Amino acid sequence: MNRIIIILCVGLLVFSCKSKKGIVTRKTNDASKQVETKQVDKHVATKTYANNTERYIDLHKATAQQEMNLYGIPASITLAQGILESGSGNGRLSVEANNHFGIKCHGWTGKKIYHDDDAKQECFRKYKDAKYSFRDHSLFLTERKRYSKLFKLKKEDYRGWAKGLKAAGYATDRKYPQKLISLIERYKLYKFDKEVLGDSYVKYESTIVNEAVTYTVVKGDTLYSISKRYNISVEKLQNINGLPDAALSVGQVLVVKPSSKN
Template identity: 40%
Template sequence: MNKFYLATLLLFINFYVSAQNNPEKLYAEKYGEMAVSEMKKTGIPASITLAQAIMECGAGKSKLAKQANNHFGVKAGRSWQGERFGNFRKYESVEAAYLDRSNFLTGRKNYASLFKLDPCDYKGWAKGLQRSGYAASKRYASDLIKCIQRNQLYNWDGEICKEQPVILVSDSLSAITASIVDEPENQPVVSEIKPVYHKVKKGESLSTVAKKYKTTVSKLKSLNSLHSVKIKPGQRLRVK
């Protein structure tokens, strides 16, 4: 075996083993697709969603996450009609927690400025969350950015931003091994169309949005992982 490939393989084995012992990376692999789904529906960067969850619930290891499926530390408050876990909201599933957190950001005026930002600009979103008063810590934005960078969470934004593919740690070793055994031929570069988003205005329906962009309701539902035709003002929809 070529010494270069052997060294590369050993490097990735070491990386793979260390990654398996990293709860933050394991959390991202487990819930990354869920964060991407919310990004498609709302425009909130998947990297931001994952970083907030990792910081708030200790990468899924906190008591609140394990017993209440609350991965974002959302408190119940007087208006909360669901189950409670102490002073916090309790969810039937982690997916419900992710959806509720998206609704929390999209439904409040103080976060409206965030949705004017590029969904691929995770640094801008981190700073915007801090400016909007999401957390009291003055280091909140920098902590979010550091979490994203050390775990390469920006890769999860790539599925929508078309910057780079999502690469799971569990896939890395097999990919390198395959390249050693059978080196792939050069592949043609295929240019991809940058996605287009629309912010829902008052009075608009999924049908009127589809008509505006000369597409179909079913196509919009597919692009945004929608289970119904219900949309609301301020919601960010991918239309192309």
């Protein structure tokens, strides 16, 4: 009897040790995974940008280039429109509906969001992910006849595309082309077109000699900071743009270098 009791005790002791060892191993694996996840999160969190626009470009440049490959719309134009229409991703439609281009319902059968625009509480499309908004933007341009002339332009001709969008009725803002061009040139968005086109890329040369150079005002800008950027006096900047004082507003387009005609 004593021998049986001793065998049972030894067996219980061995089983207990194995169980504890198994628990320790699982804890170690879980801890390793947690540390790895924290390192990834830390890498994302510590990546800094000069402003929200640069962050927006970094987040969506690959999607814009993919759309360019599939539908032939310059990535520079897509990104500039996204920046302008969504407020660099901070507008209500982009935050709550992943709608980066302000596309309204127009028979849309998916989820919707209502937002004040030209009229109160207009219907806008709502997407599960921002990438679907970029795809819908591509389809919106390629499937409507009024934008067909755009696709006859060279992909490098972002200026022509910007002006063509306004001419086709994409936006009512008469300065819409200048705003797009200003964003493309300020953030060098044309480099994403070049990456897609590769060796076939040919730098677009404007047919207008010495076109006016414009700048779109962003938060924190002053006449002094803009004048320093473009090596022009504050007084001359005011005279060119007919500014009575130093007041500026976000989104305002300033001429920083007049065209040869003016």
